[in-house]
Amino acid sequence: xxxxxxxxxxxxxxxxxxxxxxxxxxxxxxxxxxxxxxxxxxxxxxxxxxxxxxxxxxxxxxxxxxxxxxxxxxxxxxxxxxxxxxxxxxxxxxxxxxxxxxxxxxxxxxxxxxxxxxxxxxxxxxxxxxxxxxxxxxxxxxxxxxxxxxxx
Numbered sequence: 001x002x003x004x005x006x007x008x009x010x011x012x013x014x015x016x017x018x019x020x021x022x023x024x025x026x027x028x029x030x031x032x033x034x035x036x037x038x039x040x041x042x043x044x045x046x047x048x049x050x051x052x053x054x055x056x057x058x059x060x061x062x063x064x065x066x067x068x069x070x071x072x073x074x075x076x077x078x079x080x081x082x083x084x085x086x087x088x089x090x091x092x093x094x095x096x097x098x099x100x101x102x103x104x105x106x107x108x109x110x111x112x113x114x115x116x117x118x119x120x121x122x123x124x125x126x127x128x129x130x131x132x133x134x135x136x137x138x139x140x141x142x143x144x145x146x147x148x149x150x151x152x
Contacts, residue, residue, distance in 0.1 A: 011039030012099075012149035019109040029111040033092070033149075035060065035100040040152040041092040043116040046084070049108045053082035058100030065089040076102070089116065093152050117143050 006013040018029035033041055035058075053062075059077040066088050075095070076082055082102075084090050094100040120128055121142035128139050 007146070007148055009039075009147050009149045010036075011151050012036050012041075012094075014041075014148045016111045018111045026109050027107060029106040029108050031104040031111055033100075033102055033104060035092065035094040035149055037094050037097050037099070038152055039094050039100075039149050042148055042150050043089055043091045044113045044148070045087050045089045045116075046106065046113050047087055048110070048112055049106050050086050051082075051084040051090075052105045053084075054103045054105070055080045055082065056101040056103065058094060058098050059096040060092050060100045060102070061095045062090055062092045113148070115143075115146055115148070118146055 006015045012033070012035040014034075015032045016029070017025065017031070019025045035041060053076075055076045055078055057078045059075070062074045062076065062082060062084075063071060064074070064084055065071045066085075074082065092100075092102075120132075120139075121144045125136065125139045128134065129136065
C-alpha cells in the first residue's frame with residue numbers, strides 16, 4: 001500500500017490514503033498531516049463524514065465552527081485525540097516550535113475536503129462581493145488551487 005503523492009507547501013504536507021490508492025479500504029480513509037512551526041491547516045470542512053484525529057508529535061490549536069455562530073477552540077499535543085463533527089468548518093495551527101504531526105481518519109471509502117479559500121475563489125466574484133462586502137482586490141487574492149497547509 002502506498003499513499004498518494006503528498007500535497008506539499010512551504011508550511012507542511014498532507015498524505016492521503018483511501019480506496020483510490022488502496023482498493024481494500026472500503027470503510028476508512030486517512031491523511032497524515034504535517035505542519036511546520038508558523039503553519040496552519042487552512043479552514044476547511046469534510047462534506048461526507050466526521051473526522052477523528054490522533055496527534056503524533058508537536059502541539060497545535062484547532063478552531064471548530066458550527067451552525068448559529070457556535071465555535072470552540074481546543075489545544076492538542078502528542079497522544080491527544082481530536083474530533084470534528086460532520087461538515088463543521090475547522091482549522092489547525094501549529095502553536096509550537098517543532099513540526100506538528102497528526103493523523104486524520106474518516107469512516108468513508110474516500111477522502112474529501114472543501115477549502116474555504118478555494119470555494120470562495122471558484123464562486124462568481126459578484127456573489128462573493130455582494131454577500132461578504134469585500135473588495136475586488138481581496139477576491140482576486142483568493143486561491144483557486146488547493147493549498148491545505150498555509151502560513152498562519
